[in-house]
Amino acid sequence: MGIRVGVDIGGTFTDFIIADETGALHVYKTPSTPKAPERAIVTGLEELAAEGGQTVQEYLAGVDLFIHGTTIATNTVIQRNGPRTAAIHTKGFRDILFLRDGFKPDRYDLHMPPPDDFVPRYLRAGIDERVLYTGDVERPLDEDMVRETLRGFREEGVEAIAVSLLWSMVNPAHEERVEALIREELPDVYVATSAQILPAIREYARSCATVLSAYVGPVLGRYLTKVAGYLRDNGYRYDLLIMQITGGSASGAEIEKRPVLAIGSGPAAGPPAGLVVGETQGERNLMVIDMGGTSFEVSTITDGAFTMSRDMEIEGVPLGVAAVDMQSVGAGGGSIAWIDDGGMLRVGPRSAGADPGPACYGQGGTEPTVTDANVILGYLNPGFFLGGRMPLDRALAEQAMERVATPLGLDVTEAAAAVYRIVNTNMVGAMRAVSVMRGVDPREYTVIVGGGAGGTHAAKIAEELGMRKVICPQVAGGLCAYGMLVADVxxxxxxxxxxxxxxxxxxxxxxxxxxMERDAAAQLAAQGFTPEQITLTRFADAKYPYQINELMIPLPSGEITAEAVELIATTFHDDHERLYTYCVREMPVDVNAWRVTATGRLPDLPASTKAAGGSGGGEAVKETRDVYFPELGHRVETPVYDGEALAAGTRIEGPAIAELPTTTLVVAPDHALSVSETGSFTIDISQTVGAGSPAGRGEEAVTQV
Known part of the structure; x- marks a missing residue:
């Protein structure tokens, strides 16, 4: 295989991971362009081509695989800037989006306002039709009513329509006819039908997935057309692949059919990347973190498998699809420090983003951010940010930090240390949400570091949770982009x-x-995968009678037999007991849905940009500088190492700093850094008295600030 390119657009930087014909990796970052996200891809490709003395056309002609993680769908939902969307439901069910599933997010809050629907009530229509759960038609579709509804939508300037009728997942005939009528009456309107988006039981979740698809579909489609068109016009010969929230990639054409799968597209590549990194180090229980410029994402991998969930939400709206289970908070390098009405210092969730960015970028930002704090504390080298391509201004960082330091009666270093501790506490909260809050002991897990800011914070937040090891691969600065190249289709x-x-x-x-297996295998074969590269796995959505929610359990391969049915029941009972501490083995098991996941294996890739360097610890020291460590309460003259020059087997006792072109590792005084044969870095954490509780010490951090 020729060159492979993974591109992840973040709120602050757009990350590129390039694997050449030998599998050697190159990490590259360029500032994101929020007003025109595709512009960052064009800029990055132009710069990468220029590095090799090529034109973009020459460069893309040698690319065999281009995978992209895009924030377009996510941002459209968060910013509520999608098209005017309407919805068509079965008569009597037009308010399903308002009534939800019968539960409030906080059922004990009597003052909680009603949900802010993506489709206002006057654009939600109920049409006369009824399909039974058996698939039989009880009441035929009233086509005249549909046409009258569509004429009303035309007058309202509707640009997208979601169609979600009762039991269409069993018999989609009425939805298919409504779609045909829409294409006759409103040929320029985007249409999403629930039978195509999410053919599953649960009317509310199915309707939400369909509405989200309709809401982001036109925007996403225009964006993908631009990116795919640019690649095609400049010599790329294959389909553009897009990262899905399911943890694998799919063609742009497939994503346009089910746009909901592109929500959370970029961060979903973190777990597959963490899984590969963990395997190289012999670790199977992992907590994968990714701290970029805008947000912090965390997910868990248990016994070599990342966690999937069908309860993922965005802006309080369920996605409905089985997705990589991630927790996200507004805690990144660009997160802004501010003082609330009670005089307390806060950090995030608002971010300086790429424009204007942190104050130290010198692009007009004036508010203090986490990156500014890291410059002031001495963690970041102003002359080596992005390998020296983007110098930082410490004076501007200090000037911005005065905005919170002065009201709090602190000097800028003390304020920066407070910002550092608070953002760490915010991230610890997210890590607790996917571990302690779910009965998982984080002390049994190893942290895999991702994101440009991850190495600066990872060891301290791991220490708060009683964890003892942090692994930072050389590709950490572009971990999600790397995950796209190792996450299978x-x-x-x-x-x-x-x-x-x-x-x-x-x-x-x-x-x-x-x-389903025939269709799935044919789909991958059409994308160029051989039978040897294709794996088919099967699952069932199972529950006890009268239970509301199902568990997704694996099915045995081969034909289902009477013995296999018994195995299905046993597997469900075992999983239920493991998750909820009890099961009822004499009770039959309901199965609502059957799933087949087809996986096309991509070639393996290392997690390092180069082999571990050839220098021992002392020989790799670039400089020393004053670095502030909160646990010491003062600055310490600290050696700064060239991370790429450190030899395998090297061990460095903290305090120390190790710099890579796209991330910086901070080694605290009681931590130690070592280099593996694969070039990854491990920080060993010495848990002291008072640490080591899975609940962590976040509360202590808040009271001390």
């Missing part, structure tokens, strides 16, 4: 067929699974 097919292990029609289930 993945398609999930779903069929709703409610049944029970007590009454299961074995022939019908085998027919359903075989049909």
């Amino acid at each position: 993945r398609h999930t097919h779903l069929t709703t067929h409610p049944t029970s292990t007590a009454t299961l029609d074995i022939d019908r289930v085998n027919e359903i699974l075989a049909g």
